[in-house]
Structure formats: C-alpha cells, structure tokens
Amino acid sequence: MTQRAQGRKLAILAADGFEQIELTSPKEAIENAGGETTIVSLKHGTIQANKHREHGDTFKVDMTLDDAKAEDFDALLIPGGLFSPDTLRTNQKAKDFTSAFFRQMKPVFAICHGPQLLISANLVNGREMTGFPAIQQDLKNAGARVLDQSVVVDSGLVTSRSPEDLGDFNAKIVEEICEGKHAEQRQSVTA
Incomplete structure (x- = not known):
C-alpha cells in the first residue's frame, strides 16, 4: 500500500447510532x-455503532x-446512520467544529445521513451534494444542488449516498485529504 496520506490527520465526528461500516471503511482507507484517524464525539468513553437497525460494535x-x-x-469525516447525525445536528459544538473546517478550507466528507449535520450548520446552500435518498x-430545501450519484465532489466537500458507494467514497477521501486545502471551500453561497 502506498503511504501517500502519511502525516495527514482525519477527524471522525460521530455519536451513538452511527452506521458502523461508514466509519470503519473510510478509517481503514485513510490508515x-x-x-x-481520531474519533471525536460528545462524551468520553465509547460510542455505539449500528449495523443497519441492529447494534454493532462499540x-x-x-x-x-x-x-x-x-x-x-x-x-473531517461525518459518518451516517439514523441517530448519530440527528444527535450531532442539535449540538452547537458539533456544528461549530464542522463549520471551522469550511472556514479553514479543509476537506469535509459526509455519507448517508451525515449531511444532516451540514444542513443544520447552514453549510449546504449553493453546494453540489448527494446523500441518502x-x-x-432536505438537502434541496436547504439550497443544495442534489445529484443522485455515488459520490459528489464540490471544492473539498465530498458527499456520498450509502454503504454501497463506499468504494468510490473512500477513493475520493484519500485523494482529497492528500490534496489538502481547497481555496474554493466555503461555508455557503447565496442561492
């Protein structure tokens, strides 16, 4: 394996109820x-993954x-799942942490329901994106231009639909983290 991402650090923001494969697969790709990789959450200890609707590992x-x-x-990586993005989107520290990556023009990756956090942080208006069907x-209502494809890249913002798209998503994650900052990365534009 090539070590082209050597020295690059990925924050993975998740809370209880994230989709396990949407954290483990990109984490493995970066490593x-x-x-x-660093798992960042709301509390110390462990967080509970889901495998679809069943409990996964901690x-x-x-x-x-x-x-x-x-x-x-x-x-920054934001895995999906039904519960983690919903918890994070109502937490101001999670929204502020996520917004800081946009201000610093750093790549942000979100899959499945992960873009819900971006909606609540007012980061999707004018951006090309995808997410779970x-x-x-919701993305359209927040001003995003939604494309129904495996991966959508918009100036450092990389979004994907579901675990079925992880091959394409992981390849883009590695590519984008190696490219570094994106001058066009921005918080939002007026529609």
Whole structure:
C-alpha cells in the first residue's frame, strides 16, 4: 500500500447510532494510505455503532468536542446512520467544529445521513451534494444542488449516498485529504 496520506490527520465526528461500516471503511482507507484517524464525539468513553437497525460494535472515543480543534486536523469525516447525525445536528459544538473546517478550507466528507449535520450548520446552500435518498429533499430545501450519484465532489466537500458507494467514497477521501486545502471551500453561497 502506498503511504501517500502519511502525516495527514482525519477527524471522525460521530455519536451513538452511527452506521458502523461508514466509519470503519473510510478509517481503514485513510490508515492504509498512511494517515491518522481520531474519533471525536460528545462524551468520553465509547460510542455505539449500528449495523443497519441492529447494534454493532462499540468504539473508543479518542477526543471529545470540548478538546477537539479543527486546526489540529487536515479533514473531517461525518459518518451516517439514523441517530448519530440527528444527535450531532442539535449540538452547537458539533456544528461549530464542522463549520471551522469550511472556514479553514479543509476537506469535509459526509455519507448517508451525515449531511444532516451540514444542513443544520447552514453549510449546504449553493453546494453540489448527494446523500441518502431519504434526505435528498432536505438537502434541496436547504439550497443544495442534489445529484443522485455515488459520490459528489464540490471544492473539498465530498458527499456520498450509502454503504454501497463506499468504494468510490473512500477513493475520493484519500485523494482529497492528500490534496489538502481547497481555496474554493466555503461555508455557503447565496442561492
């Protein structure tokens, strides 16, 4: 395996109820490319994954949002699942942490229901995106231009629909984190 992401640090923002494969597969892709990953959450201890609607494994939280700073990372991953994005979207620290990556022009990756956090942080207006079919109308209502394809890349913002798209999503994650900052990355534009 090539170590092209060596020295790159990926923050993975998740809470209880994230879709397990949407965290583990991108995490493995970055680590296999030589990068580092840090699981960031709301509380210390562990967070519970889901495998579809069943409980999955628990994962150790490396850092809480109280201690995490966007400037310490090169990119952000927001896994989906039914519950994690819904919890994070109502947490101001999660929204602020996510917004900081956009202000710092760093890549942000969101899959499945993960873009719900971006909606609540007012980060999708004018952006080309995708997400799980159930949230595509929510993205449109928030001002995004929604494309129904495996991966959509818009100036450092990378979104994907579901676990079936992880091959394409992971390849783009590694590519984008290696590219670094994107001058066109922005919080939002007027529609």
